[in-house]
Structure formats: structure tokens, C-alpha cells
Amino acid sequence: THVLKIEDLHVAVGDKEILRGVNLTINHGETHALMGPNGSGKSTLGLAIMGHPGYEVTGGAITLDGRDVLAMEPDERARAGIFMAFQRPMAIPGVKMADFLRHATTNVRRPERKEGEELIPMREFRKELKEKMEHLRMDSEFARRYVNDGFSGGEMKRAEILQLAMLQPKFAVLDETDSGLDADAVRLASESIADIGHQKMGLLIITHHDKLLEHNPPDFTHVMLGGRLVETGGKELADELHRHGYDRIRKAYPEAE
Ligand code: ADP
Ligand code: MG
Ligand code: MG
DSSP: OOEEEEEEEEEEETTEEEEEEEEEEEETTOEEEEEOOTTSSHHHHHHHHHTOTTSEEEEEEEEETTEEGGGSOHHHHHHTTEEEEOSSOOOEEEEEHHHHHHHHHHHHHOTTOOTTSOOSOHHHHHHHHHHHHHHTTOOGGGGGSEETTTOOHHHHHHHHHHHHHHHOOSEEEEEOTTOOOOHHHHHHHHHHHHHHOGGGSEEEEEOSOHHHHHSSOOSEEEEEETTEEEEEEOHHHHHHHHHHTTHHHHHHOTTTO
């Protein structure tokens, strides 16, 4: 089974230390909810896992099945099976969803492939894409749209879920923070993630929506405060924070911020 392990991770943006010693182990098949007030460092953790160049790791380790993730370029991390859905995904005008997905899927399934070498065969890819889209109750027209170009919040979410379904990553970070989805879109996203099967990957879900967790109850809930995970619990901790906010946490860990 696969394990993503984060040990005493320190991350700085410029000369400001954002993460101050994060420890987190995600086993394949587990769902972890990451919560915490705005600015506590949740997105920074996701971006550091993906290797965003603006986020400098100043200490600690990230490993995937014992392999040093920090030594990998961002695209190697993706090929190794780590996926992140960005809070504000980039639009790629002129590139259709289907073509983007065919490249990305090929890269993950054939990690040794060199640039310019063959993609997975069109017929095979089309068939799989069609099946996955039907399963997720998505209109086939969606695959012909340009990636994130003029997408609504709900469409961006659907694009992200389609990527998850096609890429079948070992580990996925879903950063939902200010995605501005209405309740129906969140419910659809939650159902779709459950349809893909959280047992088939390790999930780290950053969310303020209890609805997103409805069909994906977290095995663990972590609370970030001031760049550290100050508390870990089960689903009941997520429920408590959704209901009552972070006052109790702030009082309990006054030195953390
Ligand atoms: P969260 O996702 O929990 O709301 P973030 O990880 O986005 O928190 O941010 C944590 C802290 O790091 C904040 O104080 C934020 O201003 C700072 N930060 C994050 N990214 C950058 C950046 N690219 N440039 C400057 N400051 C940043
Ligand atoms: Mg430390
Ligand atoms: Mg964030």
C-alpha cells in the first residue's frame, strides 16, 4: 500500500516562515480533512507538496513510499501519482479538455515517456473518457471546451473531478477554500468524489464546506493554526468546527498564531 509522509515540514515564502513543522501521514485509501482559519497555511501545505517554486522548503521531508518527493520536479511528482486541484486553476485557452486530459493521463500512466513520444491511443482514450463522463453524469460536450476558459466555479470543480477520475492519482490534495460554489455544486462534487472512490486514493481535502465531506467522511480531521497541525481527530472534529468555528482552538493554543 502507498504512503505519503510529511515530517517536520518547514516552508517559507520569501523570508516569512509559513509552515513551522508539519507532520502528517496519509495512507492510501484514507480521507483526511484539513481545516483551520484563513491564513493558517493550508494552501501552502498543498503547494509545497506539489513543488510550487514560490514555496521554499526550509526543513523537513516529504516522501512517497520512501521516495524523496522534495527532490522531484513538479511534473515528476504528478507522474509519481500526486495530484493537486488548485484553488484558482489556470485557464489554457486553445487547449480542449479532452486533449489536455489525454496528455496528462499518458504522463501518469507512462511515467518514463519522453516528450514527443506517443500518447495513449485515441480510440482507447476516447472510450475511457466517455465511460468516466457518463459515470459522473457529465455532458460529453464538456470535454470539447477549452481548459478552464470561462468556466464557472461549478464547471472548474467538474473539470477537477474529471481529472481525478482519469488520472487516478495515488494521492490527491483538493483545495476548496474559496471556490465559491453553491450548495448544489458542492453536493455534486461530494457525490462525484465518492463515485470515483476515495478508497482508491489517499485524499487530503481542504474545506470549509461540511457538504463536501458528506459523502466522503474523513477518517481524520486536522486543524492547522499558525503553520502547525495543532489537533487531530475524526469526523466529529470536522463537525464541531463547521458548527462552532475556531474559538475553542484559538483559546486552546494561544501560542500557535
Ligand atoms: P490558508 O490556505 O490556510 O488560508 P495560506 O497557505 O494561503 O493559508 O497562507 C498562509 C500564510 O502565508 C498567509 O499569511 C499568507 O498571506 C501567506 N502566503 C501564502 N502564500 C503567499 C505568497 N505567495 N506570498 C506571500 N505570502 C503568502
Ligand atoms: Mg521543527
Ligand atoms: Mg487556502
